Amino acid sequence: MSASPYPSSDIIETAASWMARLWAEDASPEDKQACEHWRKQSPEHEQAWQVLISMSERFERLPKHAANSALLTSKQNSRRQFLQWVGIFIGSASVGFSIHKTDVWQQAMSDYSTGIGETREVHLADGSHLQLNTDTAIDVVFNGKQRLIHLNQGEVFISTGHAAEFVNQPFILMTAQGQIEALGTQFNVRQDANVTEVTVIQDRVLIHHAQQQLTLNAGERMRFNEHQLAEKVTADPTITSWRQHKLVAEQMPVSQFINELSRYRSGILRCDDAVADLKVSGVFPLNDTDKALQQMAQALPVSIHSRTRYWVTIVPRETSL
Numbered sequence: 001m002s003a004s005p006y007p008s009s010d011i012i013e014t015a016a017s018w019m020a021r022l023w024a025e026d027a028s029p030e031d032k033q034a035c036e037h038w039r040k041q042s043p044e045h046e047q048a049w050q051v052l053i054s055m056s057e058r059f060e061r062l063p064k065h066a067a068n069s070a071l072l073t074s075k076q077n078s079r080r081q082f083l084q085w086v087g088i089f090i091g092s093a094s095v096g097f098s099i100h101k102t103d104v105w106q107q108a109m110s111d112y113s114t115g116i117g118e119t120r121e122v123h124l125a126d127g128s129h130l131q132l133n134t135d136t137a138i139d140v141v142f143n144g145k146q147r148l149i150h151l152n153q154g155e156v157f158i159s160t161g162h163a164a165e166f167v168n169q170p171f172i173l174m175t176a177q178g179q180i181e182a183l184g185t186q187f188n189v190r191q192d193a194n195v196t197e198v199t200v201i202q203d204r205v206l207i208h209h210a211q212q213q214l215t216l217n218a219g220e221r222m223r224f225n226e227h228q229l230a231e232k233v234t235a236d237p238t239i240t241s242w243r244q245h246k247l248v249a250e251q252m253p254v255s256q257f258i259n260e261l262s263r264y265r266s267g268i269l270r271c272d273d274a275v276a277d278l279k280v281s282g283v284f285p286l287n288d289t290d291k292a293l294q295q296m297a298q299a300l301p302v303s304i305h306s307r308t309r310y311w312v313t314i315v316p317r318e319t320s321l
Helices: 009-023 029-040 043-060 075-094 103-109 254-262 289-299
Strands: 120-123 129-132 137-142 147-159 171-174 179-191 196-209 212-217 220-224 246-253 268-271 279-285 302-308 311-316
Touching (some): 009 029, 009 043, 029 043, 212 220, 254 268, 254 279, 254 289, 289 302
Antiparallel strands (some): 120 129, 137 147, 147 179, 171 179, 179 196, 196 212, 196 220, 246 279, 302 311
């Protein structure tokens, strides 16, 4: 079995303890010397230290809405919040989750990422333009031989660039289920837990899957998992409406509507089984999910039951909880 490319949670926890000590107001030169000694004891120790340094730098660059602004009134408080955040990773790992597989870890360690409800535009050296949807993380590797985008999670819309110095370098997007090589082009890729969905807007792409290659043309969509490719289908023209912060629903089951909306909203959003199959149509704002829920409730015989802002259930209108 190959070694993990990430340090263990125990080593991360020790590194975080050293970081907390050095960030304390009464940290001494002896503390710094002892930490350096610990880092030199093992390559894993140094790797864990560098991982936390990288994460802390990214944390300090997070937009204000991504952290508790009341805790960011000083650099010391910001550091304290960061170490609390690392503690969540360690706690998750101790109950059976792999620390480097969590969504937030992916975001922290990726080259570009977005939080829940956030989108982001990225311009690359070859002239390519990327738009990241909610809760998305990517890595970018330009190595002189190919242009490689790793979609670690989420959804991205890509318009490939054509700068002369990159013309002979294929542009490839990699997901957990396969690779998409751009032949043009404009395309949208969404990666869910076990499925990749590709929609081509302009020109075409070449899908590399196991030992197969398949061309997908403009106006076509395909889903595939690790084991098989689904049939090509005609693309829904509203598939990229998220780029305008809109969810376009046409006779969409409430259960599906809620699942889509929950991608843009923190906390728990669910629906009662009694309303799951009701159909909703309309154009709903993704940058104001409260308003979207209110619009849905006005159109259907449902009510919004909120225990808190972060725990919302859609129920039949006559139900009283």
